[in-house]
Amino acid sequence: MFRPATALLLVLAALAAAVPAAASAAETGFNATNSSATEVKSISSATGAQWVRQFVRWDLIETRGPGTIASGSLAHLDQVVADAHAAGRKVVVGVLGTPSWASGSSDPMVPPDDPASYGRFLGVLAHRYAGRVAAWEIWNEPDEAEFWHGTVGPAAYAPLLAAAHSAIKAQDPATLVLAAASTGNDYPFLEGLYAAGAGDAFDGVAVHTDTACNITSPDVYYRENGRVGRFSFLGLREIHATLAAHGDGARPIIMTEIGWSATSTTCARGVWAGQKAAGVTEAQQASFLKLAYRCLANYPYVKAALWFNLRDNGAANVELNRYGLIRWDGSNRPAFDAFRDISRNGPGTDGTCGDFSTPSLTVAAPLAGTMYDRTLPISASAVDAHSTLSRLTFYANGARIRSFTGAAAGKVAVAKMTWFGARNLPYGDVTITIEAVDAYGNARRRSVQVRRVDPATLPAQPTRLSLRVAGSGRERTVRGRLGARTASAFTPQGRVRFAWQYRSGTHWVTRHRASRNAAHSFSYRQHLARPARWRLVATYSGNAPFRSSRRVLSSITVR
Known part of the structure; x- marks a missing residue:
């Protein structure tokens, strides 16, 4: 989310100097737009910040051509690096912006025609600050069109990354070259870098979780195609999973931008423009900050997280101006105290972050x-x-x-x-x-x-009809069921048929008929037509593998 200041050539991020309480806790830091080197040093010391992040605009350094550095253009970075090195703080430098002579365009966000020209400039910087810059970010958010005004995609970015990696490592083998500085936890973009053959062109990955109008707590996430969503804070898990899938699980993740805006306005950019709030309350900002660093303590592969931003970027109450730990008027937000406490004392380990347990x-x-x-x-x-x-x-x-x-x-x-x-x-x-x-x-x-x-393929199963008649006079109730004589995996299918017969001379004459489902217990009422000697005949004709059966209840006299 780099936003160049009108008065400065460079944008900073400062980070904590105190040793964290837990060995796995991410080291703290902050970006410092519109802050002088003196303020960066002072605030870093006061909070215990361990890292300093600094942006360099190539187009404002080599303005006239390759190898010609504009007078004083690196003075600010020189001072920040010197102060941090003296205090034991780490520095991460992001380099973006193309001079017109290298791109043929007046737009500095157009990448260079020849990636090697960018690599050469990174080599100059790496030589100048060898042993004093912990990590280099190659461009800023090249996975989206805001800072990459060309064909957006890993295949377009990979040559720039490879050229920078070779040049930096030739001058300072111990420093880290960070890929992407992606918008959100853009693991598809990272996967694309591997597909483009750039898997050996970076030592770690930078991610930004201060995405447009983010008002969601860091422990809440969503999924995309079964994976943690890119714009979830905890999408960092998928960045690590992608690295691990390629055998690079030991490579670090550095969250070079983390933050929530404290604006009270409505979202004005991105897919949520006009649909939700652009920021959170100052109390929520501080609470999310504390929870975010506590969450990161569960992920030792995240080595540092740098808050965006140290100070508000302007007086107007808009989203991009209200990320600061320090308000525009110079007073501290609650998040400043929370940041200082975590930098000095660690994030704590109470509670979990995110529900990843299965039911x-x-x-x-x-x-x-x-x-x-x-x-x-x-x-x-x-x-x-x-x-x-x-x-x-x-x-x-x-x-x-x-x-x-x-x-x-x-x-x-x-x-x-x-x-x-x-x-x-x-x-x-x-x-x-x-x-x-x-x-x-x-x-x-x-x-x-x-x-x-197929029941027909099973051995034949004998069946048994249980039958009981209750009632008096002409009103009778029949209850019973059909069952297998031996244990069976099946229930007999078909119908049980009933015939009520009365005695006429030497013969039985059928007067009433009924049937019921053989698979269930049955119960039904029958009104007998006349006084007589009656009997009930129940018949099951069989349905493989179940054999037929018959049951007769006789000597039912109705007067």
């Missing part, structure tokens, strides 16, 4: 090894102790069966169904998967193997 998940049905033919009961429950559940989803062989969202809106959710579509699968093994997802996209999955079988 607990219990699958009640089906059990592993279950055999079925027509329908399949599925039931599961989930609990999330840290946030709320977003959904429970059932899958079969990777295809979604159903998602339950309304029932999964709290910390506990239960979902169940009888899946009739199971009959459409081919016979054979089926993998049933249940997925529980919380509000942050953290997912837990459990799978069980079941098998759809």
Whole structure:
């Protein structure tokens, strides 16, 4: 978010000098736009800052041609570097801005025609400050069009990075060359650098989390395609994951810009322009600062985080002017005291930062090894102790069966169904998967193997009809069920048929008929047509693998 000052050629960032309380805590620092070298030294000493960040505009240094440095153009940087080195503070320098002679354009944000010309200039600076600059940022936010007025993308930026890396390392092998200084945690851009063959052209990655109108707490994040979102503070995890995936997990991340604006205005830029607040309250700013550094203590690969900005950039109450630890009138914001406390005493370790735990998940049905033919009961429950559940989803062989969202809106959710579509699968093994997802996209999955079988291929199973008649007179109630005589993975299918017969001479005459589903217990009422001697005949005709069965209840006399 570099914004050049009209009175200065360079933009600073200062950082803490005290040793942090925890070995893994990120070292502190701040940017210092519109601050003199004297103020940078004074505030760094007063707060205990450990780093100083400084921007250099190449177009304002070599104004007339290569190798010709404008008189006094490096005096400010000379003083900042000298003061920091004497006090044991680290310096990171970002270099951007192309002279017109190197680009053929009057626009300094157009990259040079020949990346080697930029590399040569970086070599001059690296030689001048060898052993006293801890890290060099190659350009500023080249992943977006605000500071890169050319074709935006890793393939366009990679040659500049490679040229700078070679030239700097030739003059100062121990210094770090930082890639990208990206807008947000732009891990797709980093991945693109590897794809462009620039994986060996940087020693670490710089990121900026003070993105336009950011008012979100550092412990809150969103996901993009399953990964932590680029514009989330905790997207730094994905920067590290990308490095680690290429065998470079030991490379450091330096958050060269971190901050929240304390403006009270509405967002005026970016995708949220006119749709939300542009800043937070001063109390929230201080609270977010403290939480951010405490969050970073959980990530030892983040070596330093530099607050943007030391001082407000102007009197007007707009977003870009209200990031300062110090107000425009010179008074300290609450964030200044919070920064000083963390620089001197460390961020503390109380509490976690961000919910990355997965929900607990219990699958009640089906059990592993279950055999079925027509329908399949599925039931599961989930609990999330840290946030709320977003959904429970059932899958079969990777295809979604159903998602339950309304029932999964709290910390506990239960979902169940009888899946009739199971009959459409081919016979054979089926993998049933249940997925529980919380509000942050953290997912837990459990799978069980079941098998759809053709009942006709199973050994025949004898059945038994249990039957009971209650009531008096002509009103009778029939209750019972059909079951297998031995344990079975299936429930008998088909119908149980009933015939009410009365005695006429030597014959039984059928007068009433009914049927019920054989898969369930049955109960129904029957009004008998006449006084007589009655009997009830219940018949199940069989449905593979279940055999037929018959039961007769006789000697029911109705007077």
